[in-house]
Amino acid sequence: MELHELTIHELNDLLKKKEVSAVEVTNSYLKRINEVEPKVDALICETADFAIKKAEEADKMIRDGNINDLTGIPVVIKDNMCTENIRTTCASKMLEDFIPPYNATVVENLNSLGAVMVGKANLDEFAMGSSTENSAFKTTKNPWDLERVPGGSSGGSAASVAADECAFSLGSDTGGSIRQPASLCGVVGMKPTYGLVSRYGLVAFASSLDQIGPITKDVTDCAIVLNAITGHDPKDSTSVDNVRKSDYKEFLKDEIKGMKIGYAKEFFRQGLDEGVKKSIENALKTFEELGAEIREISLKYMDYALAAYYIVASAEASSNLARYDGIRYGHAAEKYEDLIDMYMVSRSEGFGKEVKRRIMLGTYALSSGYYDAYYNKALKVRTLIKQDYEKAFQDVDVIVGPTSPTVAFKIGERVEDPLAMYLADVYTVPVNIAGLPGLSLPCGLSEGLPVGLQIVGKHFDEGTILNAAYAFEKACNFTAKPSFKGGAK
Amino acid sequence: MNYEAVIGLEVHAELLTKTKIFCNCTTEFGGEPNTHVCPVCLGLPGTLPVLNKKVVEYAVKAGLALNCEISKFSKMDRKNYFYPDLPKAYQISQYDLPLCKNGYVEIETSDGAKKKIGLTRIHIEEDAGKLMHENVDGSLVDYNRTGVPLIEIVSEPDMSTPEEAYLYLTKLKSVLEYSEVSDCKMQEGSLRVDTNVSVRPAGSKEFGTKIELKNLNSFKAVQKALEYEIKRQIKLLENGETIVQETRRWNEQKGITESMRSKEEAHDYRYFPDPDLVPIIVSDEWKEEIRKSLPEMPEHKKERFVTQYGIPEYDASVITSSKPLADFFEKCVLEYSSAKTVSNWIMGEMMRLLKETGKEVEEVLIKPHQMASLLNLIDNGTITGSIAKTVFEEMFATGKNPEEIVEEKGLKQLSNEDELREIALKVIEDNPKSVEDYKNGKDKAIGFLVGQIMKATKGKANPQLANKILLEELSK
Numbered sequence: 011m012e013l014h015e016l017t018i019h020e021l022n023d024l025l026k027k028k029e030v031s032a033v034e035v036t037n038s039y040l041k042r043i044n045e046v047e048p049k050v051d052a053l054i055c056e057t058a059d060f061a062i063k064k065a066e067e068a069d070k071m072i073r074d075g076n077i078n079d080l081t082g083i084p085v086v087i088k089d090n091m092c093t094e095n096i097r098t099t100c101a102s103k104m105l106e107d108f109i110p111p112y113n114a115t116v117v118e119n120l121n122s123l124g125a126v127m128v129g130k131a132n133l134d135e136f137a138m139g140s141s142t143e144n145s146a147f148k149t150t151k152n153p154w155d156l157e158r159v160p161g162g163s164s165g166g167s168a169a170s171v172a173a174d175e176c177a178f179s180l181g182s183d184t185g186g187s188i189r190q191p192a193s194l195c196g197v198v199g200m201k202p203t204y205g206l207v208s209r210y211g212l213v214a215f216a217s218s219l220d221q222i223g224p225i226t227k228d229v230t231d232c233a234i235v236l237n238a239i240t241g242h243d244p245k246d247s248t249s250v251d252n253v254r255k256s257d258y259k260e261f262l263k264d265e266i267k268g269m270k271i272g273y274a275k276e277f278f279r280q281g282l283d284e285g286v287k288k289s290i291e292n293a294l295k296t297f298e299e300l301g302a303e304i305r306e307i308s309l310k311y312m313d314y315a316l317a318a319y320y321i322v323a324s325a326e327a328s329s330n331l332a333r334y335d336g337i338r339y340g341h342a343a344e345k346y347e348d349l350i351d352m353y354m355v356s357r358s359e360g361f362g363k364e365v366k367r368r369i370m371l372g373t374y375a376l377s378s379g380y381y382d383a384y385y386n387k388a389l390k391v392r393t394l395i396k397q398d399y400e401k402a403f404q405d406v407d408v409i410v411g412p413t414s415p416t417v418a419f420k421i422g423e424r425v426e427d428p429l430a431m432y433l434a435d436v437y438t439v440p441v442n443i444a445g446l447p448g449l450s451l452p453c454g455l456s457e458g459l460p461v462g463l464q465i466v467g468k469h470f471d472e473g474t475i476l477n478a479a480y481a482f483e484k485a486c487n488f489t490a491k492p493s494f495k496g497g498a499k
Numbered sequence: 500m501n502y503e504a505v506i507g508l509e510v511h512a513e514l515l516t517k518t519k520i521f522c523n524c525t526t527e528f529g530g531e532p533n534t535h536v537c538p539v540c541l542g543l544p545g546t547l548p549v550l551n552k553k554v555v556e557y558a559v560k561a562g563l564a565l566n567c568e569i570s571k572f573s574k575m576d577r578k579n580y581f582y583p584d585l586p587k588a589y590q591i592s593q594y595d596l597p598l599c600k601n602g603y604v605e606i607e608t609s610d611g612a613k614k615k616i617g618l619t620r621i622h623i624e625e626d627a628g629k630l631m632h633e634n635v636d637g638s639l640v641d642y643n644r645t646g647v648p649l650i651e652i653v654s655e656p657d658m659s660t661p662e663e664a665y666l667y668l669t670k671l672k673s674v675l676e677y678s679e680v681s682d683c684k685m686q687e688g689s690l691r692v693d694t695n696v697s698v699r700p701a702g703s704k705e706f707g708t709k710i711e712l713k714n715l716n717s718f719k720a721v722q723k724a725l726e727y728e729i730k731r732q733i734k735l736l737e738n739g740e741t742i743v744q745e746t747r748r749w750n751e752q753k754g755i756t757e758s759m760r761s762k763e764e765a766h767d768y769r770y771f772p773d774p775d776l777v778p779i780i781v782s783d784e785w786k787e788e789i790r791k792s793l794p795e796m797p798e799h800k801k802e803r804f805v806t807q808y809g810i811p812e813y814d815a816s817v818i819t820s821s822k823p824l825a826d827f828f829e830k831c832v833l834e835y836s837s838a839k840t841v842s843n844w845i846m847g848e849m850m851r852l853l854k855e856t857g858k859e860v861e862e863v864l865i866k867p868h869q870m871a872s873l874l875n876l877i878d879n880g881t882i883t884g885s886i887a888k889t890v891f892e893e894m895f896a897t898g899k900n901p902e903e904i905v906e907e908k909g910l911k912q913l914s915n916e917d918e919l920r921e922i923a924l925k926v927i928e929d930n931p932k933s934v935e936d937y938k939n940g941k942d943k944a945i946g947f948l949v950g951q952i953m954k955a956t957k958g959k960a961n962p963q964l965a966n967k968i969l970l971e972e973l974s975k
Contacts, residue, residue, distance in 0.1 A: 091545070092544065092545040098544070098545075100544070105544065108544065110538075110543065110544070110545065111538060111543075112538055112543075112545075112546075114545060209547060210545070210546070210547050211545040211546075212545055213544040213545045214544075214545070214775075216774075217774035217775050218774035244549065245547060245549060246547050246549070246775075247547070247548075247549045247550065247775070247776055247777050248547075248774075248775065248776075248777060325771060326771075326774055328579075328769075329577055329579050329588075329589055329769070329771070332579060332581065332587070332588030332589060333542050333544070333586065333587045333588045335581060335583075335588055337583050337640070338541065338586065339543070349583070350581075353581055373769065376579075376769035376770075376771055377767050377769055378767050378769070381769075381771075385771060
């Protein structure tokens, strides 16, 4: 087996035993990136020189006996998280040349543990999209079938893990942007509870929904990365400081006897692919065989989640993205008549179609006269959805269901139909609306493509999710690997 | 027809915190452009604001000092608009749930009537940067001020004359200074005033069309601009013209208000709760703690000065109008027993010199014990009252001890009878006309002659003694 095929914990074993060095591990990944990146296009930038320097530092840490779970482990960071002195573009022409003078807190956390960043991942511009086709620079391909999308917006992050370009990656999830691409790429992705991971340095899309999380090859790695990135950050006032920091590895037990697992009848209906449905039903059977108690629940406001989400997220985005005005950094128009014209030309040139669509939607939803009809109404729906979950969690420990209604779809297939594209997130969005934690892991194949199982838990109950996921992973034994079939002729 | 004005004021006051509202940058005034900034106050991508607790504390303190209700629950909102001085393209402010509301300021008009001016609200917000258009091709921005914490104090339209507006501002400033939440320096932009004014037929319930006045650099300017604007509006109405709602600027040089030709379009700030900031909760305990930290307010101090020191109400109100002045007075009184004498000197010489030199009370070099020494020198006859004024001026300028000044300049009172008699004889000889007048029964002439003695001795002659000697010599 090649080094780049290993999980974090497997690499960690080798590094601990000093059978390999961090530099060797990094070189194996850099070589792999050279091989597959031309096919996959998962990365906006490769940071080879920086990675070798970091790997050398990691080797020194290891020599000094300071090894921890992530020392010397190669990681890819979604390019909407700020990296000091390294370009952070958000896959937008607007920020093409933006070099932040600071690290995101999560990047700082990984750095302090000795993780090695090998590149920054492609994404839908400013994390808006479900296919990574909205990047201003390149379209990432799904390693399972290069004619298909990897999902989005963390498509680059998920594809880079699936293609073994890194041992793990970080994504951000506003409406499913970690879980949906993880599902489509056959890897593990988790959106932690809102507030568990600092958002400082994450270029904001929709502040009340955004959350950073891990994308990994297995559930154990997910717990390891979660350990590294959680915790209170004084630089983010929405990061919680009253939750005891857990060691998530302690929840990795294959014993789930008596665990109450819910599924909503609303999950199984029109729009859900037959193959996906079958995999999910099998997954429920597996849980039952493991001794869990399966209960049907109802999430009756689920139907309104997508609508509420697009109002709230777009409203916040219209405000968050207003700072890209060509005055201080990033793209600025060369020709303009006056100040207002300068704003208009800079923004027209700098933003892509989807971003503009959402800015307009959000601006409209917040404008006086429409605020109550849209934004305020959306907030009320948000409350109802939260209550839906609260009620459901009185009866069950976790809720499982499909992550995405379909397997990976073809590149270009939904580009002209934004509403069809938005449906890709129909199962993940309600979780962000309620601020809950959710994890997606592979549970089978349909049409030769991976199907993702979503496990949603109570606020700050990541442990129970990991427990269920770990037990399922053992029982399901999903071992298929991407085939890199198809691709540009 | 008789018209009356309706005036409301919006005051922005900079809070005296050491650091900005959402980051640790200094709030110090000035500095090279863009040196008091960091990624957070520049709104760089990915950065997040974290509310400075001191800002809430100071704003609550101001609210309590201004008789407001303090909201247990309030939140920060975003006010969205594009302008180059606003780094995030939204200002973080408070919209529908301000931190403080329903307060009042009590003013005393010149006819002695007391009037309460209502305060609608006080909310916290961040300041924007500063655009510079001079001496450059294009425009430059200095972001040093972005994120400097402000409170906006919005009054009810309860004032009906420019004088009331002036009194309101003076009182507001003194309360803010007293509570030590703002230094209220208008020249540094720590205090900024916008005013809304409309006129209507006296007694009418309906409001007239409101005009906003900007560019008001002093309280006097506010008063003058209002006086002008009210006259202008009344004239328009009397000519049967309509008043268009607009923003006007005060032109200090010309003494007129001018239209700022602001665009007709209505602003839509698209306010919504800032999702980056958690709600502000002010517990009863915290509120009480802040209340306890409030110093004595001007009204209480004034009443106390009248009863404790026995000075007239007028004196007390002048002295307590400024906290540093009141503090100086109290320290002097500790060292010198006649409070009325102290208050005379403060209201007379000291305030005159402050006005002339443009100094702040805090900058005055005279120490309270030196002030007491000076007054003692008058009491024990070492110097005359008029000489004391000269000494005081020197103390004000140099901070020297009065004894030292008297010694150096030879200003001791002349009480030597022989010496004075010699001078008196000379004066009698030189002013036969006055002597004649006196002898013809014009008592006033004696004053002139004493004055001549004072002149000859450069004010050092003991006036009582000079008087006595003159009378003796003239009756010979």
